[in-house]
Amino acid sequence: MKVALINGSPKSKQSSSEVILKDLQSCLSKDIEIVNYSFRKSFLIKEEIEALFNFDVLVFAFPLYVDGVPSHLLNCLCQIEEASKNIKDKSITVYTLVNCGFYEGHQNKWAINIIKNWCVKAGFEWGQGIGIGCGGALASMSGIPLGKGPKSSMGITFKSFADNIHTKSQAADVFFSLNFPRFMYKIIGEFGWRQGIKKNGLKVRDLSRRL
Ligand SMILES: Cc1cc2nc3c(=O)[nH]c(=O)nc-3n(C[C@H](O)[C@H](O)[C@H](O)COP(=O)(O)O)c2cc1C
DSSP states (O other): OOEEEEEEOOOOOOOHHHHHHHHHHHOOOOOOOEEEEESSSSOHHHHHHHHHTTTTTEEEEEEOOOOOOOHHHHHHHHHHHHHHHHHSSOOOEEEEEESSSSSHHHHHHHHHHHHHHHHHTTTOEEEEEEEEESHHHHTTTTOOOSSSSGGGGHHHHHHHHHHHTTTOOOOOOOEEESSSSSHHHHHHHHOOOOOHHHHHHOOOGGGGOOO
């Protein structure tokens, strides 16, 4: 079995999607051939698109952008959809993990539905979607083992998600947040915003400035 793990975050490093795929990979059988891709661009070359049609499973992990799919990734999906019209025998199952800045994992529902609809258009089988809340914190949690502390629920969800991938099964979407108190996530998030704006030469009050 061949599985493509596709990181759809535009970040070159420290993306939550990268941590998510690394943790998922640790749950996948060693017998599987896994190839990692990073779609940080909005255009795929012909060879890259053709290579994707040789996989049994495509797993996308990407951040939620304005309740949807980041535009660069959407462009890549449109290209794959166009190319899929020329491929007769497709037996590809698609799984998707979307992480978001909001606390609640169900915020990712609409982005997952977009990928489901894309599967219909491109002639792929839909597998399962996972919506992860508190995603902003994940990028700094690469050292925390899956299944432990804030990654407890993630461990349980990823194990059954990996089982579904192994058997190319379809399952209901799952939405969860990291095991982290909501108020703490908010405090840390707001601290991050204040640090970030100062680093970019602006003042904290500029965070609420109307453009
Ligand atoms: C342009 C942009 C739009 C975003 N839109 C949303 C959104 O609609 N809802 C949300 O919960 N988070 C939103 N976020 C936050 C990201 O989903 C969040 O930071 C995510 O953890 C980034 O994942 P990554 O590190 O894999 O790129 C947005 C971030 C950016 C940069």
